[in-house]
Amino acid sequence: MDAKEGKRWTNLARLFMREKKPVVGATPADVVHSENKWRLLRYRGSPTARTPVVLVPSLINRHYVLDLMPGKSFAEHMVREGFDVYCIDWGTPSDEDRYLTFDEIVDGYLGRALRVASRTAGTTNAHVLGYCMGGLMTAIHAATHPERFASLTAVAAPMRFTDDGLLSRWSRTETFDVRAMTTAYGNVPWQLMQGAFQLLRPTLQVAKAVGLVHRAWDDEFLDGFLALETWGNDAVAFPGEAYRRYIEELYRGDHLLDDTFTLSGKPARLGAITCPTLAITFEHDNIVPWASAKVLVDRVGSTDTEWLHLQGGHVGAMVSRAASKSLWPKIAQFWRERDEVARAPARRRSRSHA
Amino acid sequence: MFTFDQWKKSFDVWEDATAKYLEQWLRSPLVLAPSGSMLTAMMKWKAATDKAKTLWWSEMGLPTKRDQERTLHLLNQLQSRILDLEEKLEQSRADAAQSKTTGPRA
Numbered sequence: 520m521d522a523k524e525g526k527r528w529t530n531l532a533r534l535f536m537r538e539k540k541p542v543v544g545a546t547p548a549d550v551v552h553s554e555n556k557w558r559l560l561r562y563r564g565s566p567t568a569r570t571p572v573v574l575v576p577s578l579i580n581r582h583y584v585l586d587l588m589p590g591k592s593f594a595e596h597m598v599r600e601g602f603d604v605y606c607i608d609w610g611t612p613s614d615e616d617r618y619l620t621f622d623e624i625v626d627g628y629l630g631r632a633l634r635v636a637s638r639t640a641g642t643t644n645a646h647v648l649g650y651c652m653g654g655l656m657t658a659i660h661a662a663t664h665p666e667r668f669a670s671l672t673a674v675a676a677p678m679r680f681t682d683d684g685l686l687s688r689w690s691r692t693e694t695f696d697v698r699a700m701t702t703a704y705g706n707v708p709w710q711l712m713q714g715a716f717q718l719l720r721p722t723l724q725v726a727k728a729v730g731l732v733h734r735a736w737d738d739e740f741l742d743g744f745l746a747l748e749t750w751g752n753d754a755v756a757f758p759g760e761a762y763r764r765y766i767e768e769l770y771r772g773d774h775l776l777d778d779t780f781t782l783s784g785k786p787a788r789l790g791a792i793t794c795p796t797l798a799i800t801f802e803h804d805n806i807v808p809w810a811s812a813k814v815l816v817d818r819v820g821s822t823d824t825e826w827l828h829l830q831g832g833h834v835g836a837m838v839s840r841a842a843s844k845s846l847w848p849k850i851a852q853f854w855r856e857r858d859e860v861a862r863a864p865a866r867r868r869s870r871s872h873a
Numbered sequence: 874m875f876t877f878d879q880w881k882k883s884f885d886v887w888e889d890a891t892a893k894y895l896e897q898w899l900r901s902p903l904v905l906a907p908s909g910s911m912l913t914a915m916m917k918w919k920a921a922t923d924k925a926k927t928l929w930w931s932e933m934g935l936p937t938k939r940d941q942e943r944t945l946h947l948l949n950q951l952q953s954r955i956l957d958l959e960e961k962l963e964q965s966r967a968d969a970a971q972s973k974t975t976g977p978r979a
Binding site for chain 2: 524527554555613614615616617618619623627631634683685688689692693694695696699700702703704705718719720721722723725726729732733
């Protein structure tokens with residue numbers, strides 16, 4: 520048995536005796552606003568960039584996927600790059616949040632977060648990055664309040680829901696009654712959604728276990744694996760009323776793309792988005808097929824759009840060590856260039872890196 | 874010597890083929906439709922039993938869980954309205970201070 524093999528089995532044996540949980544979401548931050556269950560965090564740093572950055576994670580996952588662990592944290596990286604970084608922590612919905620509407624979250628809460636961040640930073644708008652469902656929510660908000668956006672970055676954010684993926688097919692199954700689910704449970708339990716995500720790759724659990732044994736000799740991999748598992752098993756329920764509209768109007772109706780979706784009564788048309796827009800998609804994303812996320816840059820009214828298509832999956836490609844060396848610097852550059860553009864006359868540009 | 878790394882290569886081939894097969898099978902309407910019916914029936918059953926329990930409870934004049942949830946949600950909405958007003962007030966103050974320093978516009 521060579522040294523690597525020896526380390527593999529020793530590490531695995533130690534893994535089950537570990538008492539300390541991995542450190543997640545550790546970048547120092549202050550709470551600058553709180554309302555209902557959500558909070559707006561501002562990461563501590565010495566910003567040099569003019570415009571603040573607001574991170575909008577998915578409603579059903581914890582925000583710390585963008586601040587996974589020291590050295591593998593997107594937020595920490597951007598703070599080091601000189602940005603004034605804010606992040607929404609959606610918190611855990613309680614039973615009464617079954618009545619929380621999509622409009623209250625996407626128009627009310629998200630709008631407040633952007634206003635608080637801009638006011639705190641002394642600007643009138645912000646660079647906004649939405650990840651997964653957070654990207655969809657920011658795009659809808661940008662379509663109704665374009666003045667709040669210095670730029671929009673949508674990472675693996677679903678826009679078109681009529682793809683052939685399992686989630687789309689399941690949501691459009693006629694025998695699946697969304698209202699029966701929200702009446703019975705109020706908020707949709709995270710275990711149900713987790714189950715559906717796991718069915719996207721039915722062999723995922725066994726593949727993960729084998730992958731763990733395969734790379735158990737690598738201490739850095741083990742730390743990352745445990746942090747990601749902690750995050751993956753720390754999901755939250757979906758507020759019932761918001762879920763009903765999400766499924767009925769977006770998944771089933773695809774109303775965002777047929778320009779009939781509304782936010783608080785106002786039309787939310789992607790064509791109304793005029794700020795610089797960056798769509799990031801991942802080749803092996805089985806949660807949000809890349810084509811359904813890429814459509815954002817085809818539909819926005821902005822003359823300054825970029826599409827970045829990378830290898831990797833829905834989560835790994837955004838939080839891995841490789842992402843910190845390739846993807847994160849590109850996002851920082853996109854924001855930095857637009858900070859300069861904000862001061863200089865706008866020019867038309869459209870790029871894609873596939 | 875047959876190591877774990879060698880075994881992993883054959884596992885990857887099996888895993889990929891099995892996942893593709895299962896994904897195809899799960900996407901079939903023959904699987905999705907009955908799964909939807911079963912889930913919906915379970916949800917309807919839960920909703921009906923909850924409703925029966927609630928009726929019995931409210932017969933005694935006691936507030937139900939739904940009553941409490943509605944009240945708490947209204948309180949949350951009230952908090953948001955107050956915050957909206959605070960923002961407007963703050964904006965008016967800032968506008969007033971601005972016009973004081975720059976003077977009234979002609």
